[in-house]
């Protein structure tokens with residue numbers, strides 16, 4: 060298997076989807092076949108679960124239920140989309156993956172890290188990204204950007220600024236805990252600057 064699994068993580072409005080499009084285009088220019096996907100979602104069943112997670116009132120789910128929904132979607136996503144693409148030697152870029160559960164349901168909503176780790180290892184069997192890019196941005200700027208574009212998918216935006224400050228720290232902590240896998244990218248620059256920082260990190264990691 061020569062496919063690589065890259066994830067982009069970070070808070071709301073950090074520019075992940077724009078940067079994923081740019082990274083995919085840059086890799087394709089180098090002759091690499093790329094599949095872009097997202098979480099929650101990325102397979103028909105997981106997209107249905109996404110709607111349950113990201114729409115409606117903040118108190119709709121408790122943290123445990125929300126975690127199990129995220130993993131139900133993730134298992135389907137890995138089995139039906141990510142795994143087959145990697146086996147076909149494609150590179151997969153996912154907008155969020157399991158670090159989002161450790162940040163949102165763990166640090167954000169207060170579920171013990173160890174509980175999430177046990178669920179993760181039980182259902183994902185140590186499957187993990189080869190590289191995770193954590194887009195770091197001032198929370199207020201990110202929320203403003205997210206509010207400007209969000210439709211019905213705004214359940215997590217309603218959790219408030221304090222919740223989102225905790226998330227930012229949570230992602231930075233994840234990067235500290237897993238320095239071989241994670242790179243923190245300053246997302247406050249122009250779209251161009253951020254894209255360049257991301258491509259440099261990817262090129263170095265995979266010797267492109």
Ligand code: TMP
Pocket residue numbers: 070071072098099112113129154155156157159160161163164215216
């Ligand atoms: P986004 O990827 O479009 O930003 O939206 C997905 C939302 O779902 C975002 O608010 C983060 C949230 N989420 C979780 O709470 N837990 C998870 O495990 C994942 C993948 C996403």
